[in-house]
Amino acid sequence: MSEISYLEAKELTLEDYEDFIEDEGFSPSQAIAATFEDSVLMMKKSHKVYVSVMINLSILSLKENFIPDYLLERQENLSKLEGLNEEEQSAYNWDINALNQLLSNQNFEIDKDEEYRLRVNMLLG
Template sequence: MSEISYLEAKELTLEDYEDFIEDEGFSPNQAVAATFEDSVLMMKKSHKVYVSVMVNLSILSLRQDFLPDYLLEKQESLKMVNGLNEEEQSVYDSDISTLNQLLSNQKFEIDKDEEYKLRVNMLLEQY
């Protein structure tokens, strides 16, 4: 199996999120957490996949006016990603621009859950 690209990881993240909302009836908060957990294994295989999932979950959250503390805590690790082709780089740059704009608006609440944040850190030991 070949490595998942930044774009494929983004598509999978968005599809997963929508499935949890539409098919499972999850709230946006629940859908973000479920999508994160669904993505852990593929994130651990590639830094660019990690960045894609975390950036896009952050954007999805911020568009719903919240940001889980575990995503906020990881924002610095999303600033650099290597090995993107030209198309991926363009999408990444656009995603980072959108993310930075949403963060700068500061029109969101930070969802704090210390127990879940510990779980996230355990699942993502290397990051």
């Protein structure tokens, strides 16, 4: 099986999130956590997938005027992706710009949950 591309990881993240909202009736906060947990195995196998999921979950939450502490803490440590094809690079650049714009607006609350943050650290190893 070939490696999942940045765009495929983004698409899966957005689809998962929407499914949790629409099909399961989750709140945005619950859907972010559920999507994160669904993505852990893929994120552990590929740095590209990890970056895609973390950026896109952050964008989704910031659009709802919150961000979980475990996502916010990891933004500074996301290394720049290299070696992307033109289409992936364009999407990645757009996502980074959107994320930075949302973060700079500071129109969000930080959801703090120490127990869940520890769980995230354990899941990501």
